[in-house]
C-alpha cells in the first residue's frame with residue numbers, strides 16, 4: 255500500500271516549485287504565487303481520476319470524514335452506522351461532531367454486513383459508513399438500496415482502497431460521498447492529507463467553507479469574505495498538496511505493481527486447500543493493497559501470524575488482536591474515556607456495547623490474516639516471499 259516507498263524526483267520537483275514561490279497556503283497570495291496552485295491542481299486531478307464533480311482536499315483522512323459528515327448536516331445525537339473492523343478514525347470523526355457511532359457486524363467481505371446494518375437502523379440514523387478496509391469493499395449495491403429505502407446517506411471511507419472500483423465506478427464515488435487519506439502509509443501520500451469527493455454540489459460547497467473557518471471564498475479579499483455558518487480549520491498546505499500531486503500521477507502505476515505482487519502471492523497460497531480468501535463482491539475490483547485470507551480457526555490464524563513473523567515475513571496482520579482496528583480493543587470508545595466531558599447526546603445515545611454480540615465479526619476477523627503488499631519488492635524477493643509464505647502456512651496447517 256505505501257506510496258512512501260517510491261518518493262522520488264517528481265515529488266521533490268513539485269515541492270521545490272512551492273518552495274520557490276514561498277507561498278505555502280492554498281488560498282490567496284495570488285500575486286506572489288507565480289501561478290502555482292498545488293491544492294487546486296490536485297483537486298482537479300482527483301475529480302478526473304475519480305470521475306466526480308467535486309473534490310475537496312483536507313488536512314487528513316480523519317478530517318475528510320469529519321468534514322464530510324458535517325457538510326451533510328450530521329450533528330449532535332445523529333447516528334452513523336459503521337463496522338466493527340475499521341480504524342479508530344471512523345468513530346473519532348463521528349464523535350467530533352457530537353454524533354453517535356453505532357457499530358455493526360462485518361461479514362466475509364471484512365466490511366459492513368448489509369443485514370447487520372438493517373438491524374442497526376433507528377429513527378436517529380442519518381448515515382451508513384462502509385469502510386473499504388485493506389483494499390476491498392462491501393456489497394455496496396445492497397447498502398445503497400438500504401440507504402435509499404430509509405433515506406440515509408451512504409458515505410464511503412475509501413482511505414485504504416483508493417484506485418479500487420465497484421460496478422465500474424471508482425471506490426469513493428459510488429455513495430453520496432467518499433473519503434480518502436493521504437497519510438504517510440496509504441497507497442498515495444501527501445505526508446499528511448485527505449480528500450472528500452462527491453457529485454453533490456451543496457455538500458461540496460459546505461465542505462469548502464466548513465474546512466476553512468466558514469469562509470465563503472467569494473471575491474479576492476480573504477479578510478472581506480463572508481461566513482455563512484460556523485466552520486473549523488481542516489486545510490491542507492501547499493507543500494503537502496505538492497507531494498500528492500506527484501503521487502497521483504503515479505497511482506495507476508502503483509496499482510499495477512500491487513496487483514502483480516498480490517497475484518503472485520495469491521497463486522502460491524491457492525495451492526493450500528485449508529486457506530480461503532476474503533470474498534470480494536462480484537462487481538468489485540480491489541486496489542490490491544493487501545492480500546487477506548482465512549485460516550480454518552482462530553487458533554490457526556494466531557499460529558499463522560506467529561509463524562510468518564518468526565520466518566521473517568513482515569507485514570502480515572492479525573487484526574483481531576490489534577489495538578487500532580478492531581472493536582475488542584476499543585475500551586476507550588465503549589467506556590467513553592475522554593479528556594473532558596462529552597455532550598449529553600453522546601453520553602446518553604451510545605449503545606451499551608457490553609451487551610452487544612459481534613460474534614459474526616469475530617467469526618471472520620478472528621480467522622483472518624491480511625498481508626501488506628509492498629511496491630518495492632524485486633521480482634526475486636516476491637517469488638521467494640510467496641514460496642516462503644506457502645511453506646510456513648502448510649507447516650502450521
Ligand SMILES: *Cc1c(COP(=O)(O)O)cnc(C)c1O
Nearest residue numbers: 314315316341343413414435437
Ligand atoms: C488512515 C485511515 C483513516 C484516517 O486517515 P488519516 O489521514 O490518518 O487521518 C480513516 N479511515 C481508515 C480506514 C484509514 O485507514
